[in-house]
Amino acid sequence: MVTLAEVAQHAGVSASTVSYVLSGKRSISAGTRERVEQSIQLLGYHPNAGARALASNRSNIIALMIPLRTDMYVPVMMEIAIAVTTSARAHGYDVLLLTGEEGPDAVRRVTGSGLADAMILMDVELDDGRLPLLRDTTQPSVLIGLPADTSGLTCVDLDFGATGALCAEHLAMLGHRDIAVIGEAPAVYERHTGFAERTLDGLRSRSRELGLRVLHRPCEGGFDAMSLTLARVFDERPGTTGFVVQNESAVEPLLALLRRQGRAVPEDVSVIAICPDQVAVQASVRLTSVAIPAQEMGRGAVEHLIAKLEGRGTDDVVLIAPELTVRASTGPAPAAP
Amino acid sequence: MVTLAEVAQHAGVSASTVSYVLSGKRSISAGTRERVEQSIQLLGYHPNAGARALASNRSNIIALMIPLRTDMYVPVMMEIAIAVTTSARAHGYDVLLLTGEEGPDAVRRVTGSGLADAMILMDVELDDGRLPLLRDTTQPSVLIGLPADTSGLTCVDLDFGATGALCAEHLAMLGHRDIAVIGEAPAVYERHTGFAERTLDGLRSRSRELGLRVLHRPCEGGFDAMSLTLARVFDERPGTTGFVVQNESAVEPLLALLRRQGRAVPEDVSVIAICPDQVAVQASVRLTSVAIPAQEMGRGAVEHLIAKLEGRGTDDVVLIAPELTVRASTGPAPAAP
DNA sequence: ATAGGTTGTCGAAGCGCTTCGACTCCGTCC
DNA sequence: GGACGGAGTCGAAGCGCTTCGACAACCTAT
Incomplete structure (x- = not known):
């Protein structure tokens, strides 16, 4: 495994410089940046996820809890999951898949261990056992669905x-x-x-x-x-x-x-x-x-979550306006007999 | 966040002792173990995933690549994904969800960064661009599906x-x-x-x-x-x-x-x-x-993967025998007219 | 010319954990 | 009774990264 230090040595700079090239958190001269980037390419360097998470206290992972049951809307769930994953990647996040199986414990485990930076919950029940935990933690979360009490929560759902x-x-x-x-x-x-x-x-x-x-x-x-x-x-x-x-x-x-x-x-x-x-x-x-609108729901959830992770977020309930498309299965009521 | 050190202090032992209680890699006296476990409970300790991954060089995460397309077998895919996640959890692993979108790059990224310890690939094509990468890396992997050349690969699929x-x-x-x-x-x-x-x-x-x-x-x-x-x-x-x-x-x-x-x-x-x-x-x-048999395929893939992670695994192709269930849609051919 | 600000780079500390070697007891065996 | 070995514990090193403060070099405005 190639490490930061090896890249630094190869490029003739210090480790911190390489780190700043990667993160862009300090300005780096064009020449140095180029040399470092070349070394990264050449050596095939990939930052170690664990080390990064430990040092920065962020894992760049979003947890997605999907329902275990398959008694409803399976294709919708799948589409949402895929939309979430795709949008998350576009923002530099990976997605950790959790099933409802563990229930509230999963929330505890994930927030406690720093495995994920944030969570998206699907299949939310009106009085969901996971909600008190979400309200207690500082970890951002978004629900896809609408519980009875939405105070202190961000929700995305079709209206x-x-x-x-x-x-x-x-x-x-x-x-x-x-x-x-x-x-x-x-x-x-x-x-x-x-x-x-x-x-x-x-x-x-x-x-x-x-x-x-x-x-x-x-x-x-x-x-x-x-x-x-x-x-x-x-x-x-x-x-x-x-x-x-x-x-x-x-x-x-x-x-x-x-x-x-x-x-x-x-x-x-x-x-x-x-x-x-x-x-x-x-x-x-x-x-x-x-x-x-499964795609829209998934994408919306991720975007709200990212906003919260970046501190721009607000708790609110986003209801997507429904759209009715007329096709061939509806027509005028028949004349009364 | 509660740390190992805090647990150790609370229990009056050293950090390493707590670690050994957790991992069971060295013997610990019953009394000490109990005290430590109580402290863990009391403080609500959860090991930090990043630190653990860094120190142990294992993330306890399995990556699952699902197809991006939804032109086929969506419920089957979903069922497999859920089965994979559930079985993985039973073995102490979490599942990272990847879509095919990134293609071979995803494999490189995940193996390079140590984000996951192993991979499961779905929707494998006969001549899949990801296969050479899998053969090159030491990271265990299992395919759900059957490519043209299975040498050096482990595959699980319906026959x-x-x-x-x-x-x-x-x-x-x-x-x-x-x-x-x-x-x-x-x-x-x-x-x-x-x-x-x-x-x-x-x-x-x-x-x-x-x-x-x-x-x-x-x-x-x-x-x-x-x-x-x-x-x-x-x-x-x-x-x-x-x-x-x-x-x-x-x-x-x-x-x-x-x-x-x-x-x-x-x-x-x-x-x-x-x-x-x-x-x-x-x-x-x-x-x-x-x-x-979506469940069986998902579970089988995980079990083979775990075996490989524990060094007991072998490369082989597991074909699940099909079962035909006779219901009401087949009957004797009608007499020729 | 000099004080003050910018820009680019470095060194070192430390994130929370695992693991290795070392050490102390204590029971066993000749 | 002393050498031996196992059980139980500890301290310290180090995993690969981020980030802070420091500093040199340069630029600008007075």
Whole structure:
């Protein structure tokens, strides 16, 4: 392994000079800088991460806690993780991957050991056990998601309330009166993961204003669960003509079942999905959808974190405005029979 | 931040003693050990990662390179990443997430800086630019995937050749004679990611032995692409009664299209998918499938890596035997018309 | 011409840990 | 009873880097 000292010797300068060339924290004459840079190239020098972390008290690592469960939004999670990693690299940071498995202990371990300079938490619950620890530590952090109490925290998330409202507006505008929300798996609600409730709240309150009747049913993904759920929906509200689907893995089953029942989309029934654009365009009907901006969320989280690391940061809640894209799965409500 | 020295002082011993309590590398009397452990608890001590890495020359971090692209198998990738992280933690290692973005440079950076003790590479191409670097370094590594030349490398992967053969056998046994393979997106083949070709080779050679006729068509996921592909298949081979689908995002479109054409699954047409079990059971028909054992692959990779880190490891290629689960999407070939 | 500021470089201290050799006890064995 | 060896502990060196203060050299403004 090549060390700083070896580079310094090769370039005929002191170790500290090489260090300053690398960090740019003091001015260095052009000639010296060039010589040092050449030596670095020539010897193939890479600063030792451990030594650097020890001396500077910064590891240049961001910890990313992803959920262990795979009961929801897997592609979204993946996309966020990749966006976080890519943006972090662009700022000179690496990403340490943590699963929820260790729970709050992971936070303690990482902050205590100086393994990472900062954290990004995904899959935040309304009353998350990790939050008190985050508030206690001086280590910057950003949540992707929205807990009940956001005081002293920085959060980035899609504005799910507005998302719900947007869905209601679109369906109301098309003349629908009875709509059904196919929600996430019951486990997601039990876990109090906020976003599902927020969507529903937004949708319900806007629906009230617009005179829509809303029926909400949680639903595990998959064909069988969807089949049961759908039967119950039409049983209870035969006049339902609009669907809002929040659970990605319920989308395709729903479309298949509607088809099988002879209900045409969008002539008889309109469907809006809350999902990544890719899913919306790949479905068997091109879906009108509100996109989940995974990239933007990941990038936003990193940028806020970097700002905080550089002391420019502020605690705030950034809600990304939802965008509804009209495609082929929504249309005017059918004339009443 | 609490340091070793503070713990030592609190427990009334020297710093080295505390270190030995922590590492167990020298014997410590029960009494001393207990006192030290109590002090650690009481003070909430966590060893500083940087200092430890510097002094011991090991970071206890494994780097995991995941593909940047999301054109294939996203859930599988995610599941592998989670399995890797979980198993690594069980062995006392953390996981650093790298995207393919940096390419070979990432390998250089990580090995050069001592950021990680070892690497796991996913999405390995047949002639991957990172492989020469891996062969050159002393740092242990494991590939998930199979390059063209495996000499000096350790690889873990599903035996895709056997997977293809298994699909052929199952369909042949059921009396099918004309089968179609719906492959990955063309981009996957252009990238030479091995597994797609291996599946096809295995399937073709077994088919030859069994007298099956095979038509292979790459296919982007999604409804529109699948629609085109399917039309061409039946155009060219009207007697096709068996499908093997390798592209996850083509499964549901295929089923929908067959239904629309009035071809019943499994009465008229049999479908085998190569996909995670979860996808197979959640589809609109419970799919006969060969599972992609993501968990097992992730865990296997970590275990091999740990073995190498401890000096017990050997370079070898571990191919996981495929398992075919019969569900509701395959049945006897229909009698010839 | 001289005081004062800038610029570029160096030496040394130290970050918190691991590890090696050395030392002290104490029990064992001839 | 003295040599021997193992168990338990300590002190010190050093891992490779950053950073602070010091200093020489030079430039400018009075």
